[in-house]
Amino acid sequence: xxxxxxxxxxxxxxxxxxxxxxxxxxxxxxxxxxxxxxxxxxxxxxxxxxxxxxxxxxxxxxxxxxxxxxxxxxxxxxxxxx
Amino acid sequence: xxxxxxxxxxxxxxxxxxxxxxxxxxxxxxxxxxxxxxxxxxxxxxxxxxxxxxxxxxxxxxxxxxxxxxxxxxxxxxxxxxxxxxxxxxxxxxxxxxxxxxxxxxxxxxxxxx
Numbered sequence: 185x186x187x188x189x190x191x192x193x194x195x196x197x198x199x200x201x202x203x204x205x206x207x208x209x210x211x212x213x214x215x216x217x218x219x220x221x222x223x224x225x226x227x228x229x230x231x232x233x234x235x236x237x238x239x240x241x242x243x244x245x246x247x248x249x250x251x252x253x254x255x256x257x258x259x260x261x262x263x264x265x266x
Numbered sequence: 267x268x269x270x271x272x273x274x275x276x277x278x279x280x281x282x283x284x285x286x287x288x289x290x291x292x293x294x295x296x297x298x299x300x301x302x303x304x305x306x307x308x309x310x311x312x313x314x315x316x317x318x319x320x321x322x323x324x325x326x327x328x329x330x331x332x333x334x335x336x337x338x339x340x341x342x343x344x345x346x347x348x349x350x351x352x353x354x355x356x357x358x359x360x361x362x363x364x365x366x367x368x369x370x371x372x373x374x375x376x377x378x379x380x
Contacts, residue, residue: 195275202282202302211294218298225305232272232312233322233334237342241308244350249301252354256294259361260370264292 191231198224209264215253222246272313279306293360293370297353304349311338311345 201221208214226241279302286299315335321328323336360370367375 191271195271199275199278199282202279202305205298205302206282206286206290206295211292214295214298218301221302222305225309228272228309229312232316233320234312234315234339234342235322235324237308237312237339237346240343240346244346245305248350249353252357253294253297256297256357256361260294260364264295265371 187231191228194224194228194231198228211257211262211264212254215250215257218253219246219250222249272309272316276306276310276313279303279309291372293363293372294357296372297356297360300356301349301353304345308342308345308349311342314338 198221201217201224205214205218205221208217222245223242226238226246229235229238229241283299283301283303283306286302287296290296290299315338317332317334320332320334323333323339363375364370369375
């Protein structure tokens with residue numbers, strides 16, 4: 185029962201962070217909320233009994249992807265003009 | 267009922283990513299949408315192998331219970347690494363496009379410039 189409640193909370197925060205990643209005009213804020221979604225996705229992988237995928241997602245999906253996104257934003261512009 | 271909730275989250279993530287691919291014009295926002303689709307597909311693969319009340323497929327000190335399917339987890343590890351490689355390639359293309367056209371708006375980089 186407690187596992188199901190944790191799963192509901194984590195999945196809804198993942199979807200909300202995805203919506204925020206799409207809707208922010210500031211690209212740095214969008215990338216950071218995408219990182220939050222990715223990190224909570226790794227927690228969801230751990231709840232779904234896949235610890236190796238959770239480690240890979242936390243290292244690659246959250247850390248390295250954020251690093252290359254921030255390098256790309258540094259090479260281009262930060263604001264998204266509407 | 268509760269077992270179908272991860273599938274709903276997968277569908278929401280994939281629909282969000284397709285929305286970003288179709289209606290956003292900033293190239294980096296499009297790459298964020300592509301990554302959201304990848305997250306949705308990874309979650310879908312892991313959820314396919316999951317069975318309620320089973321343990322992780324590691325034999326060291328394992329309990330006497332059923333294990334989840336290990337094959338979708340291997341597929342997902344491969345998919346995560348391929349996703350990182352494609353993201354790095356597309357972002358380097360975005361930086362090169364910015365150096366060449368001075369914009370990252372996808373509707374403005376269509377014109378040819380010698």
